[in-house]
Amino acid sequence: MPAAELVEVTKRYGAVEALKGVSLRIELGEVVAMLxxxxxxxxxxxxxxxxxxxxxxxxxxxxxxxxxSLDARSRVGxxxxxxxxxxxxxxxxxxxxxxxxxxxxxxxxxxxxMAGLEEKANALVKELSGGQRQRLYFALAVCGNPDxxxxxxxxxxxxxxxxxxxxxxxxEFAQMGKTVVLTTHYLEEADQLARRVIVIDRGVVxxxxxxxxxxxxxxxxxxxFVAPDLHEKNLEGLPVTAVMIKDGRVQLLTNQPESxxxxxxxxxxxxxxxxxxxxDLEDAFIALTxx
Amino acid sequence: xxxxxxxxxxxxxxxxxxxxxxxTWAEFLKLxxxxxxxxxxxxLPIVFYAFIGIGQASQILQGTHVxxxxxxxxxxxxxxxxxVMIFSFGISVANERGMKTDLLMRATPLPPIVYLLSKxxxxxxFAALTLCVLFPFAYIAGGVRLDADQWFTLASxxxxxxxxxxxxxxxxxxxSGPNSAVAVINLIxxxxxxxxxxxxxxxxxxxxxxxxxPYLPLYRFGQLGWDAIGAPTSExxxxxxLYLAGYGVAxxxxxxxxxxxxxxxxxx
Numbered sequence: 093m094p095a096a097e098l099v100e101v102t103k104r105y106g107a108v109e110a111l112k113g114v115s116l117r118i119e120l121g122e123v124v125a126m127l128x129x130x131x132x133x134x135x136x137x138x139x140x141x142x143x144x145x146x147x148x149x150x151x152x153x154x155x156x157x158x159x160x161s162l163d164a165r166s167r168v169g170x171x172x173x174x175x176x177x178x179x180x181x182x183x184x185x186x187x188x189x190x191x192x193x194x195x196x197x198x199x200x201x202x203x204x205x206m207a208g209l210e211e212k213a214n215a216l217v218k219e220l221s222g223g224q225r226q227r228l229y230f231a232l233a234v235c236g237n238p239d240x241x242x243x244x245x246x247x248x249x250x251x252x253x254x255x256x257x258x259x260x261x262x263x264e265f266a267q268m269g270k271t272v273v274l275t276t277h278y279l280e281e282a283d284q285l286a287r288r289v290i291v292i293d294r295g296v297v298x299x300x301x302x303x304x305x306x307x308x309x310x311x312x313x314x315x316x317f318v319a320p321d322l323h324e325k326n327l328e329g330l331p332v333t334a335v336m337i338k339d340g341r342v343q344l345l346t347n348q349p350e351s352x353x354x355x356x357x358x359x360x361x362x363x364x365x366x367x368x369x370x371x372d373l374e375d376a377f378i379a380l381t382x383x
Numbered sequence: 384x385x386x387x388x389x390x391x392x393x394x395x396x397x398x399x400x401x402x403x404x405x406x407t408w409a410e411f412l413k414l415x416x417x418x419x420x421x422x423x424x425x426x427l428p429i430v431f432y433a434f435i436g437i438g439q440a441s442q443i444l445q446g447t448h449v450x451x452x453x454x455x456x457x458x459x460x461x462x463x464x465x466x467v468m469i470f471s472f473g474i475s476v477a478n479e480r481g482m483k484t485d486l487l488m489r490a491t492p493l494p495p496i497v498y499l500l501s502k503x504x505x506x507x508x509f510a511a512l513t514l515c516v517l518f519p520f521a522y523i524a525g526g527v528r529l530d531a532d533q534w535f536t537l538a539s540x541x542x543x544x545x546x547x548x549x550x551x552x553x554x555x556x557x558x559s560g561p562n563s564a565v566a567v568i569n570l571i572x573x574x575x576x577x578x579x580x581x582x583x584x585x586x587x588x589x590x591x592x593x594x595x596x597p598y599l600p601l602y603r604f605g606q607l608g609w610d611a612i613g614a615p616t617s618e619x620x621x622x623x624x625l626y627l628a629g630y631g632v633a634x635x636x637x638x639x640x641x642x643x644x645x646x647x648x649x650x651x
Binding site: 142144145146162163165166168170172174175176177178179180181185186188189190192193194195196197216229232236 | 395396397401402404405406409412413416417479482483484486487489490491492493494650651
């Protein structure tokens with residue numbers, strides 16, 4: 093029985109088609125990252141898996157049953173992007189409150205330590221900083237000792253150091269044999285945590301593979317230059333993974349920028365305003381979606 | 384298949400009673416720690432009582448054996464309990480919508496009925512606390528002397544009769560925006576409290592208001608209070624209860640409609 097499953101799910105918000113037939117199966121014990129640009133459908137997928145949104149067509153299940161059933165919810169912990177918590181409760185009080193919702197909760201102290209909130213256990217929620225509040229959401233997600241943890245953009249708004257230590261906390265929870273499903277913008281987070289990456293773009297799953305395989309599809313460097321006379325055929329046989337040509341401005345993605353440029357020079361292509369930079373995730377999506 | 388799969392036990396849910404206790408305690412703390420709510424609902428009734436009630440507390444109302452002190456105590460008991468019901472529900476529901484706490488709660492296995500019950504219990508506890516402040520104050524500062532069963536009848540009637548106002552607060556919480564809930568409640572509640580004769584006798588109100596007031600839920604609620612301390616009322620207590628029950632049904636219907644409307648918007 094899969095921990096979570098979407099079968100041919102579509103979702104429309106008015107005229108917008110957020111999901112266009114997504115099917116995925118997440119087994120118990122898997123650590124899965126859902127990767128995609130803003131508006132790709134990651135949050136919608138998670139919301140439907142959690143029963144917070146109804147699919148327009150298709151089916152969502154947790155543990156083989158309706159995600160809205162209390163039996164399913166009793167085994168799931170969540171961190172949602174846009175949710176709030178009562179401001180006037182202390183950290184320890186709200187953790188105890190959430191623990192009472194679940195059949196086999198973790199000890200309060202353990203949940204607080206896992207989230208790194210020992211120092212703030214007696215603080216009111218409204219006194220917490222943004223990063224601390226994010227950690228509180230994590231404490232609330234794990235305190236019920238759920239079998240499956242859903243984290244929607246858990247590190248959003250954190251600095252590099254905050255993100256790094258947060259990823260370690262998630263990894264620690266996953267090591268308890270738990271299923272973790274997280275959405276993220278950051279390929280490196282997916283890489284550190286997950287053994288499986290599902291890439292979603294414009295409401296469609298465009299890749300579902302181990303992180304190494306995803307990364308190999310994504311070129312490491314972005315080469316940009318101006319070449320008014322360049323034609324697609326000038327690029328034939330070059331080791332590039334994606335090409336965009338517009339008004340004489342050219343953008344290539346490649347793992348071998350040096351050899352690409354050497355070949356272009358040898359083919360007599362006039363180049364100006366040359367720029368070589370590391371490909372970011374947006375480029376990765378361009379690369380993935382252009383195939 | 385994996386080791387974790389065997390670690391997953393059969394479906395179980397958390398026991399309801401500890402959950403209800405925790406949830407109620409949390410709801411109570413949330414309200415208690417907002418002085419704008421807790422201080423206002425506990426202290427405002429005795430401030431009103433001090434200003435309006437004490438000066439003429441021993442005066443006997445014309446044609447009765449009832450002192451103004453006792454009459455105004457009943458008025459303030461009704462006023463403050465209905466106030467707690469509407470405000471505690473209206474503001475907490477509106478706040479939760481504003482803060483999007485409802486979204487997170489929705490993803491937890493907390494049954495909606497436990498959530499609703501915890502809010503009702505908290506409101507009733509707060510209302511009872513209000514009476515625990517108001518009654519001794521009226522006894523000491525206003526010299527109000529009632530029979531034991533009159534104190535009891537007054538307290539139990541205002542607590543029971545306040546249930547329709549829970550539904551009203553719930554409806555307002557869902558219908559108004561998080562920032563406008565207080566304004567909406569004040570706009571509705573204060574004028575109807577005046578129009579229902581809770582601050583000064585109905586006979587002093589303009590004729591047009593006097594014609595409307597018998598149809599106001601707070602007026603019916605007030606009648607129950609005044610009758611409890613032996614003041615004459617225009618109709619039988621049964622009629623007042625029936626009116627309140629009717630309003631209760633109507634307010635609950637509106638509250639459920641507003642709740643469903645919200646559900647449809649957020650969770651479909």
